[in-house]
Amino acid sequence: MCMTWRSNVELLLKDITQSDLYKSRKLLESLLSPAIDIVKHLTPDSSLSAYLEILDSAFGTVEDGDDLFAKYLNTMQDNGEKPSAYLQRLQVMLSTTLRRGGVTASDLDRHLLKQFVRGCWDNILIAELQLEQKKQNPPTFAELLLLLRTAEDKRSSKASRMKQHFNVSKPRVSSHYQGVYVQGEEDCSSSQPAPDHRSEIQDLKKQIADLQSQLARITQKDSRKAKSAARPLAPQTANTHSPAITHTSQRLQPHSRDANISTSNRPRPWYCFRCGEDGHIKPQCESEPNPSLVAEKRKQLKEKQLAWDSQHGASKPDPLN
Template sequence: MFRKELHRFLLTAQLADPAQFQSSMFSQSVTGPNNEADYETWRSNVGLLLKDTRQSDLHKSQKVLESLLSPAIDIVKHLTPETPPSVYLEILDSAFSTVEDGDDLFAKYLNTMQDSGEKPSAYLQRLQVMLNATLRRGGVSASEFDRQLLRQFVRGCWDNTLISELQLEQKKQNPPTFAELLLLLRTAEDRRASKASRMKHHLSASKPKVSSHYQGICAQYGEECITLQSPPDSSEIQDLKRQIADLQTQLTRVTQKNGGKNQSKPEAKPKAPTPAIPKSHPPTPHSQPERNTTSKRPKPWYCFRCGEDGHIKPQCDSEPNPSLVATKGRLLKEKQQAWDAVNSTSEPEHF
């Protein structure tokens, strides 16, 4: 009999007010739905229901039962429909409400800041739920509720533009209620979203030169912006790649040239002592060719990958040719041995 009356009452209530408690279910189940509210959020919504003097206690008790799911509803199954809603809440508070005292809850409340990506209105609602729990535990007085709520919102909200726009700093002495402040925030958020949407629609067809200004505006309002800058031209990319390849080739040649100069010279026979040259006379010109003989030694000006001339292995895109590389290496070695034999046995002329 009780279930039939309850079912009929729930249908009537949903037709009269379909949004009431449909988005605020509570079960305390580990595997509950993702959109299920935590106990403090559910308790805050029930508190608003209990303050409504136009509804009877029976109606309030039925709405409390409607918003409960198993296993939370199992705790109050033994109660009758005529039980006052305050008794329901007393039992549920003893099972699911926080056990921290008011001072600890207030300290935690003061350390609650706006999360990344969280809207200011959602942050305010989260603060209101925490402050309600603190109020029930005696951590804050009812007369200080609105002032503490506005104070922490201004302190923990990172959107300074919104705070200045709504002049919230100037309202600390005469703070608005939670409902008034929430309406202000949601109105400002809706106005910003509408403006950002209009900017996207207008600037998406604009020239690329306004893209930097558009991106700066969207960053201020925290909205996603479309990219209006055109991608780099493919010819520019190819030109940059060619320049990098040329620089790498030049660097390799300089490195090889310096390496050849630093090679040890062949051991020469002892020279006869030469007479001292006066400091006023410049050195004889025959000494210059002797210093440059090692630079004429044959070097491997071919690719170690394909064996072709004109490039080096890091810039080679051809197929490997080990036989050609080995042949050129053998010829180079023979030329170097012949050059070493000639230059190591030649006697420099003495004057």
């Protein structure tokens, strides 16, 4: 049966100011089919306990107190469930166990606190409220619930302030072709709460320098191509070149083709240097640092660069990360 309905009926049963006839009528008004069909045979002067006995037999739990208490001891906090919600769920189960004789009323607070400490996964919260030390003199359900809700509200308020602070101090970033320019180095350092923000700034500077160097090499290559295309070709005759010169030029042709391979095709970082996720760069990252994922992506990048260098015979510049 519904726990709220049962609690209201028990409260009505304890009300000594009302007559039994009034209590029976209020109970009947709260019932719907099929529950009301079960008690239709009772007379209007039947006691309220008679109604409850029939309803418990038809719709109440059939587990005894020991089974309910064993089930209670195996009730743990669910994923995403707040500690206060978990405590309320324990209280409902413990009340049912009490009615079935699984526990005594004097041990309710002790069993409630003991199971909460055992089944709650938030050890930091348990340590902050010193719940382990309160087992000898446990608080009531209302007192413990108030402690949990107060702690949850403080955490929520602090998380909101922290998020608002970091969003306000987020650095402005301007992205360009083959490079990144970060405005305000001091703002960038202040937006990084990690202790190693100095090393992160150095990594970012190195990344910018490498990108600018690659851009300069590509620009110089395009300039050489434009000059060579504009230079007029000399007339070719059969006797212009000697066999030695022809042989030398033939030997240099493979090297020239290899030199024309653009280093822009060499694998570059595709991931964030802070969290390791794809699709954004470190100054735009709002996620928590993930050194293990960054190290894994760095290892994959080095393997791809080594494979590219081995295939094209290119020099091996320092990796960006």
